Amino acid sequence: MHFFNYKGNKLYAEGVPIERIVKKVGTPCYVYSKKTLVRHYHAFDDAFRDVPHLICYSVKANSNIAVLKTFIKQGSGVDIVSGGELFRALKAGVNPKKVVYSGVGKREDEIEYALKTGVLMFNVESPEELRAINNIAKRLKKKAGFAIRVNPDVEPKTHPYISTGLKKNKFGIETNQAIREYIYAKNNLKNLVPIGVDCHIGSQITQLTPFVNAIKKTSDIIENLRNEGIDIKYLDMGGGLGITYDKEAPPHPGKYGKAVIDETKKLGITLIFEPGRVMAGNAGILVTRVLYTKKGTQKNFIIVDAAMNDLARPSLYGSYHAIKPVKKSNSKKEITVDVVGPICESGDFFAKDRELPVFKSGDLMAIMSAGAYGFSMSSNYNSRPRAAEVMVDGNKFFIIRERESYKDLIKGESF
Numbered sequence: 001m002h003f004f005n006y007k008g009n010k011l012y013a014e015g016v017p018i019e020r021i022v023k024k025v026g027t028p029c030y031v032y033s034k035k036t037l038v039r040h041y042h043a044f045d046d047a048f049r050d051v052p053h054l055i056c057y058s059v060k061a062n063s064n065i066a067v068l069k070t071f072i073k074q075g076s077g078v079d080i081v082s083g084g085e086l087f088r089a090l091k092a093g094v095n096p097k098k099v100v101y102s103g104v105g106k107r108e109d110e111i112e113y114a115l116k117t118g119v120l121m122f123n124v125e126s127p128e129e130l131r132a133i134n135n136i137a138k139r140l141k142k143k144a145g146f147a148i149r150v151n152p153d154v155e156p157k158t159h160p161y162i163s164t165g166l167k168k169n170k171f172g173i174e175t176n177q178a179i180r181e182y183i184y185a186k187n188n189l190k191n192l193v194p195i196g197v198d199c200h201i202g203s204q205i206t207q208l209t210p211f212v213n214a215i216k217k218t219s220d221i222i223e224n225l226r227n228e229g230i231d232i233k234y235l236d237m238g239g240g241l242g243i244t245y246d247k248e249a250p251p252h253p254g255k256y257g258k259a260v261i262d263e264t265k266k267l268g269i270t271l272i273f274e275p276g277r278v279m280a281g282n283a284g285i286l287v288t289r290v291l292y293t294k295k296g297t298q299k300n301f302i303i304v305d306a307a308m309n310d311l312a313r314p315s316l317y318g319s320y321h322a323i324k325p326v327k328k329s330n331s332k333k334e335i336t337v338d339v340v341g342p343i344c345e346s347g348d349f350f351a352k353d354r355e356l357p358v359f360k361s362g363d364l365m366a367i368m369s370a371g372a373y374g375f376s377m378s379s380n381y382n383s384r385p386r387a388a389e390v391m392v393d394g395n396k397f398f399i400i401r402e403r404e405s406y407k408d409l410i411k412g413e414s415f
């Protein structure tokens with residue numbers, strides 16, 4: 001559910017016509033709907049209103065500080081994976097006690113920054129990291145709350161690049177070893193406090209079974225640890241709930257909530273969630289202008305002014321994004337086209353062999369469901385300044401990140 005709809009033949013974000021935004025900021029630009037972000041947060045939060053829980057929005061999905069602030073104002077914490085994300089979240093006003101720090105390769109300076117900030121817990125991904133955090137905490141005379149990210153070895157049935165809870169993945173620690181590490185930490189690593197168990201099995205998961213399987217495994221671990229006298233207060237379920245890009249039918253957060261609560265209520269535990277995509281994905285679009293159309297011998301191409309540097313998902317995962325005209329024409333005619341960007345790579349596409357209405361040079365196009373892993377994955381490849389970002393709130397819109405300039409491109413370079 002989102003607030004990008006047609007009024008007459010024109011596409012709007014909430015109360016603002018997309019054409020009006022483009023007139024002011026140009027293309028390509030990302031447009032987010034605040035109402036959609038807020039709605040998604042509460043849909044998720046409401047699903048757990050009957051149990052103690054904390055939502056830690058996954059910053060990497062969309063890291064703009066206006067987006068972070070929108071969630072934080074609703075009561076959200078954050079899940080971070082770098083010192084840079086911690087910096088952003090603090091700028092946006094997050095309560096440090098609502099920060100969980102994930103990631104397979106935390107650097108010493110990042111751990112120190114997080115300890116000084118006083119984050120709620122570190123989600124630890126290796127025995128060496130556990131010892132490193134203890135050493136740094138000792139040097140700083142601090143105690144670090146931690147959870148071990150367990151690798152439950154469950155099949156999330158998603159794209160291999162975004163599966164993270166299988167034995168062959170680089171993430172987490174295998175369950176039996178995790179238990180041994182908790183016990184070792186309890187006896188030997190005095191600047192650590194075991195407070196949670198964490199798992200995150202992947203992203204764009206559209207079924208409940210993988211989550212339920214993961215909970216069963218983590219619940220066993222929690223019971224084991226409690227028998228060892230290790231008091232686990234938090235079960236961090238990670239993120240991963242999928243959204244509809246095309247024809248996927250992921251469970252509504254309410255259904256996900258019910259399944260999770262049914263499986264965990266006997267534990268008497270505070271649940272932590274790290275949703276990213278389900279919060280931001282359908283709350284943003286990428287608006288681009290058609291530069292040229294071209295009839296090849298085998299294919300028709302629409303060449304637009306956005307590219308894989310702006311939205312990498314199609315190139316990276318072959319992902320589907322719906323494509324809509326910003327202004328609908330009266331003609332019902334459709335043709336089969338590839339929508340491609342200007343970058344010198346054949347992987348630079350937004351759609352392949354797609355049935356679309358007829359676009360001509362100068363027309364505006366909306367690439368839907370681009371709010372998560374869109375701008376946050378963008379780059380300057382081909383020395384393309386990164387796109388502007390805009391937040392719509394009712395009948396108003398705000399530039400929340402200016403389009404980069406050529407000067408920005410060479411910032412810090414010298415010869």
Ligand SMILES: *Cc1c(COP(=O)(O)O)cnc(C)c1O
Nearest residue numbers: 058102203239240274275276277
């Ligand atoms: C990416 C990530 C998330 C968010 O995943 P979504 O699929 O966007 O919900 C949560 N936790 C961790 C550890 C992650 O790496």
